[in-house]
Amino acid sequence: MKKSILAVLIFTSPILFAQKIKVEEGSEKFSSGSQNAASAIIYEADIDFVIKEWKKVLKDFKHEKVKDDNNEVFGDNITIKDWGNNAADFYTKFVEDKKAKTIKMSTAVDLGGAYVKSSDNNDKYKYIEKMTKEFAIKMSKAPIEDKLNAANKTLAKEEDRLRDLEKEKKNLQDDIVNYKNKTNKAEKEVIVKEAELEKKKGEVNVQKKVVDASSDAVSEQAKSAKKIYDKLEGQQKDLEKDIKELKSDIKNYKEKIEKAEKDIKTNEENQEKKKKEIEEAKKVVAEIKKKLDSID
Numbered sequence: 188m189k190k191s192i193l194a195v196l197i198f199t200s201p202i203l204f205a206q207k208i209k210v211e212e213g214s215e216k217f218s219s220g221s222q223n224a225a226s227a228i229i230y231e232a233d234i235d236f237v238i239k240e241w242k243k244v245l246k247d248f249k250h251e252k253v254k255d256d257n258n259e260v261f262g263d264n265i266t267i268k269d270w271g272n273n274a275a276d277f278y279t280k281f282v283e284d285k286k287a288k289t290i291k292m293s294t295a296v297d298l299g300g301a302y303v304k305s306s307d308n309n310d311k312y313k314y315i316e317k318m319t320k321e322f323a324i325k326m327s328k329a330p331i332e333d334k335l336n337a338a339n340k341t342l343a344k345e346e347d348r349l350r351d352l353e354k355e356k357k358n359l360q361d362d363i364v365n366y367k368n369k370t371n372k373a374e375k376e377v378i379v380k381e382a383e384l385e386k387k388k389g390e391v392n393v394q395k396k397v398v399d400a401s402s403d404a405v406s407e408q409a410k411s412a413k414k415i416y417d418k419l420e421g422q423q424k425d426l427e428k429d430i431k432e433l434k435s436d437i438k439n440y441k442e443k444i445e446k447a448e449k450d451i452k453t454n455e456e457n458q459e460k461k462k463k464e465i466e467e468a469k470k471v472v473a474e475i476k477k478k479l480d481s482i483d
Contacts, residue, residue: 206230206482208323210316212305215293217278218259222295222302225315227323229290231330234283237290241279244322270311294319327482335475342468349461356454359447366440373433384426391419
């Protein structure tokens with residue numbers, strides 16, 4: 188059985204390995220120069236999406252402006268309540284490594300002449316460190332969550348298709364029972380009508396003799412005999428027509444039964460294939476969940 192494109196992506200992705208998000212302190216280059224910063228690696232994310240989301244984070248604080256340029260986000264006069272009423276400028280640089288599928292996020296905070304350092308402003312640095320780690324975790328999980336949603340949708344569709352197949356099989360089984368009942372009924376009707384036909388043929392033969400015998404009789408007597416004969420002959424033809432139609436129906440019912448039995452066999456084979464595909468889809472979902480839980 189061929190693996191789905193989604194399954195191939197999951198099982199060949201670097202996300203297979205647990206990702207421990209770490210925040211490291213060190214000097215990084217910004218538009219304002221080399222500054223002390225808190226840095227973390229974001230995995231498998233789209234840089235434009237990451238920048239957009241980080242701007243939202245900064246805009247949640249009281250601020251003068253938040254803008255981005257050349258993959259650097261600048262937050263002017265960001266006011267953090269836990270730090271008091273003194274505003275600070277945030278510089279966050281995002282550096283993408285397309286080959287490794289990672290984005291390095293580095294944030295430096297200017298308190299107004301001095302940048303946040305753990306050695307000088309440990310509480311403030313811990314705050315930035317926490318912000319950075321939480322954001323890096325969220326962004327690293329975002330693409331995996333997208334894959335999980337896609338995998339769950341795939342699984343749901345496969346399960347829906349299996350239910351459809353089960354319903355189709357039940358309908359085919361009901362059709363077979365229905366056609367067999369109709370066949371049995373038609374066969375009994377054929378037996379009854381064939382007996383009636385034989386009786387009617389006898390009546391027609393007798394009446395023909397009456398017609399032949401009355402050919403020299405008075406006109407009214409001959410007409411009466413011929414009228415009865417025509418009626419009996421018409422009834423005979425109706426019976427022959429009914430029997431022919433019943434036998435045609437019986438043939439049709441049996442052909443439909445045969446087709447339904449073949450369709451059931453195909454349906455059962457498709458159900459087995461679908462069950463295997465569902466198990467594969469469940470494994471993919473479980474694997475993605477495992478990878479999602481491994482990021483912290």
